[in-house]
Each structure stands twice: as structure tokens, then as C-alpha cells.
Amino acid sequence: MKLxxxxxxxxxxxxxxxxxxxxxxxxxxxxxxxxCARRVVALEDRGVITxxxxxxxxxxxxxxxxxxxxxxxxxxxxEALQLFEKEVQTFDEIMECFIxxxxxxxxxxxxxxxxxxxxxxLQEKLTRVxxxxxxxSRFALRRxxxxxxxxxxxx
Amino acid sequence: MKLxxxxxxxxxxxxxxxxxxxxxxxxxxxxxxxxCARRVVALEDRGVITxxxxxxxxxxxxxxxxxxxxxxxxxxxxEALQLFEKEVQTFDEIMECFIxxxxxxxxxxxxxxxxxxxxxxLQEKLTRVxxxxxxxSRFALRRxxxxxxxxxxxx
DNA sequence: CGTGAAACTAACCACCC
DNA sequence: GGGTGGTTAGTTTCACG
Numbered sequence: 001m002k003l004x005x006x007x008x009x010x011x012x013x014x015x016x017x018x019x020x021x022x023x024x025x026x027x028x029x030x031x032x033x034x035x036c037a038r039r040v041v042a043l044e045d046r047g048v049i050t051x052x053x054x055x056x057x058x059x060x061x062x063x064x065x066x067x068x069x070x071x072x073x074x075x076x077x078x079e080a081l082q083l084f085e086k087e088v089q090t091f092d093e094i095m096e097c098f099i100x101x102x103x104x105x106x107x108x109x110x111x112x113x114x115x116x117x118x119x120x121x122l123q124e125k126l127t128r129v130x131x132x133x134x135x136x137s138r139f140a141l142r143r144x145x146x147x148x149x150x151x152x153x154x155x
Numbered sequence: 156m157k158l159x160x161x162x163x164x165x166x167x168x169x170x171x172x173x174x175x176x177x178x179x180x181x182x183x184x185x186x187x188x189x190x191c192a193r194r195v196v197a198l199e200d201r202g203v204i205t206x207x208x209x210x211x212x213x214x215x216x217x218x219x220x221x222x223x224x225x226x227x228x229x230x231x232x233x234e235a236l237q238l239f240e241k242e243v244q245t246f247d248e249i250m251e252c253f254i255x256x257x258x259x260x261x262x263x264x265x266x267x268x269x270x271x272x273x274x275x276x277l278q279e280k281l282t283r284v285x286x287x288x289x290x291x292s293r294f295a296l297r298r299x300x301x302x303x304x305x306x307x308x309x310x
Numbered sequence: 311c312g313t314g315a316a317a318c319t320a321a322c323c324a325c326c327c
Numbered sequence: 328g329g330g331t332g333g334t335t336a337g338t339t340t341c342a343c344g
Contacts, residue, residue: 001215003215003216008216011209011211011216014208014209015208015209015211016206016208017206017207017208018173018174018206018207018208018209019173019174019207021319021320021321022320022321023319023320031329031330032329032330032331033320033321033330034321034322034323034329034330034331035328035329035330037321037322038328038329046215047212047215048211048212048215048216049209049210049211049212050210050211050212051171051172051173051209051210051303052172052173052174052207052208052209052210053169053170053171053172053173053207053208053210053303053304054166054169054170054173054204054206054207055204055205055206055207055208056166056170056203056204056205056305057202057203057204057205058305060156060201060202060203061158061163061166061203061305061308062308063305063306063308066253068253068255068262085299088299088300089299089300092302092306092307093306094300094302095300095302095305096298096300096301096302097298097299097300098221098223098295098296098297098298098299099295099296099297099298099299100223100293100294100295100296101293101294101295101296102293102294106299107223107293107295108300111305111306113308138255138256138257138262139255139256139257140253140254140255140256140262141253141254141255141256142253142254143251143252143253143254144240144243144244144252144253144254144261145243145244145249145250145251145252145263146251147247147249147250147251148206148208149208150211150213150216150218150250150266151218151247151248151266152247153216153217153218153268176337176338177338177339178337178338186311186312187311187312187313188312188338188339189311189312189313189339189340189341190311190312192338192339192340193311
């Protein structure tokens with residue numbers, strides 16, 4: 001899966017302006033529209049570009065709170081991990097979840113309207129998943145960086 | 156800033172399919188194209204929709220590693236916080252950064268191509284920011300949830 | 311909010327280099 | 328792999344009910 005300089009430029013631009021048209025994009029990357037469109041389709045087909053999304057203001061949509069939740073499991077057997085993974089997929093409040101190195105736990109960012117609804121999330125959803133040894137919540141006061149575009153590789 | 160049911164539906168759809176056309180969107184929300192387009196413009200103008208981005212596969216772009224970095228400052232004076240905030244804005248490797256409650260520190264997700272480039276990020280960038288008391292890095296093995304769409308408010 | 315018409319543009323294809 | 332031209336189809340935008 002090789003990406004040349006033009007592919008990387010296309011990806012960089014579309015990360016910042018996901019609705020840009022083929023014509024404008026082609027001009028910006030120095031191609032004519034047809035090969036530019038071909039590249040975009042190829043990037044989508046290869047799974048480099050996985051979709052297009054509108055970025056929204058979380059506060060304005062009534063979800064001002066982000067909580068980072070660390071979850072440790074009772075044991076690290078593969079079935080336990082898979083079960084947990086399957087269960088949490090169904091929880092809409094979790095925006096992202098990572099398996100971490102070290103004590104083999106999970107780190108997730110949960111969004112909520114207020115502390116009450118976060119508590120409900122804990123009591124009615126997360127703590128009901130079997131196999132959890134501990135849960136730790138850390139609250140975010142404010143987000144100071146939200147970047148849409150991945151850095152370039154240059155070292 | 157009131158959003159009715161149709162606005163929320165528009166926002167929900169565009170979070171999952173950011174390139175959807177006015178016609179199709181209008182049909183899905185039960186409106187004719189003109190008022191639907193008017194609503195989208197209004198949502199953008201009010202700052203509910205802040206932009207459109209292509210979602211990409213981080214691994215395929217050569218950045219397979221995510222690291223959660225907790226930074227604690229020497230002191231919590233406003234100037235120290237603002238200085239830190241200003242400095243880290245310039246670091247492309249930081250995809251998101253939150254100010255946390257409690258010990259008043261920062262939590263950020265940093266992406267890297269490999270451990271070497273992460274170490275360079277630490278040594279050449281992050282540790283050179285003045286006023287840092289401690290830095291803790293936790294590595295993600297794998298991301299199991301990446302959600303584009305915020306949950307609905309329903310309680 | 312909806313309709314209809316006008317103007318514009320974008321996407322697509324076959325073909326050539 | 329990139330470029331051109333032409334056709335088609337669709338989109339946006341407006342004035343108005």
C-alpha cells in the first residue's frame with residue numbers, strides 16, 4: 001500500500017475539507033480532475049479513506065462533558081477481553097476505546113450531558129459488564145486541541 | 156440555540172455520511188431540498204457543524220501508535236497553563252488534548268510512526284516546554300472503538 | 311416550508327498519450 | 328499512470344406562493 005506525494009496531499013486536504021469537489025481538489029494537487037477522482041476512489045477502496053464525517057460542537061449538542069475511563073479486568077484471558085470488547089461496542093456514550101499495554105486495561109473517552117447521566121451510564125451499563133475488576137474515571141474540564149488531520153511523516 | 160428533531164436528524168446523518176447531498180438528505184429527514192439546505196447552512200453558521208473531514212486509517216498512513224500522555228505542571232497559575240496551552244498547539248503529533256480536573260494536568264493523545272519518533276517528540280518538543288513537573292506515557296495496543304457520531308440525548 | 315425553473319457544475323465515459 | 332473533450336445528470340439557488 002504505497003502512497004505517493006500526491007496521494008498524501010489528497011488525504012491531507014480531505015481531512016480538513018471533506019466536502020471538497022473533484023475539480024477544486026485536482027487543482028490544488030496539480031492534477032486534472034479525472035486522475036484526481038481516480039485516486040480518491042482508489043484511496044477509498046484501499047481503506048485509506050474510511051469515510052466522511054461532519055465535525056460538530058459537542059457542547060452545543062448538549063454533551064459538554066468528556067470523561068476518561070480506565071477499566072481493568074479480573075483476568076486477561078482472551079475470552080474475557082473479547083467479551084468486554086463486544087459488550088462495550090453497544091454503548092453509544094463511548095466515543096473511543098483503546099486496549100492499553102501494561103496492566104492490560106482499557107482506556108475510553110465517554111461523553112455525557114451531565115454528571116447524572118454519566119452516573120447512569122456507569123450503573124446501568126458499564127458496571128454490568130462481567131469481569132471488571134476496577135473502574136477509574138477522570139474528568140475533562142476543557143478540550144484545548146481537537147485536530148482533524150494527522151501529522152505528516154517527516155523525520 | 157435550539158435544535159428541533161429534524162436538525163438533530165440532519166446532524167446525526169452528516170456525522171456518519173458527511174458528503175451526503177442535499178437531495179438525499181432532504182428525503183431522509185422528510186423535507187424538500189430547499190428548507191433542508193437552509194437548515195444545513197444555519198447549523199454551520201451557528202457553529203453546530205464546524206466542518207467536514209475525511210476519516211482515515213491511521214495505520215495505513217504510517218502512524219500506527221497512539222500514546223496517552225499525562226502532563227503535570229509545576230504550578231497551576233493561569234499564566235503557566237496558558238503558556239503550556241499555547242506551546243502544545245504547535246505540535247502536530249497531538250491529536251487531542253484536554254485539561255483535566257483534580258491535579259490540574261493535561262491528558263493528550265499523541266500519534267507516532269514508531270517508538271523512535273515518539274521519543275524524538277518527547278525530547279525535542281514536549282520536554283522543552285517550560286514548567287512541566289512530570290510526564291507519563293501510556294501506550295495503546297489497539298483501538299477497539301472509533302465512533303464518529305455523538306449519542307442522542309434520551310433520558 | 312414548498313414549488314418550479316434557471317444556471318451552473320460535477321461526474322462519467324471512451325479514447326489518446 | 329495522466330490528459331481531453333463531450334455528454335449526461337444532478338445540484339444549488341432564486342423568486343414566489
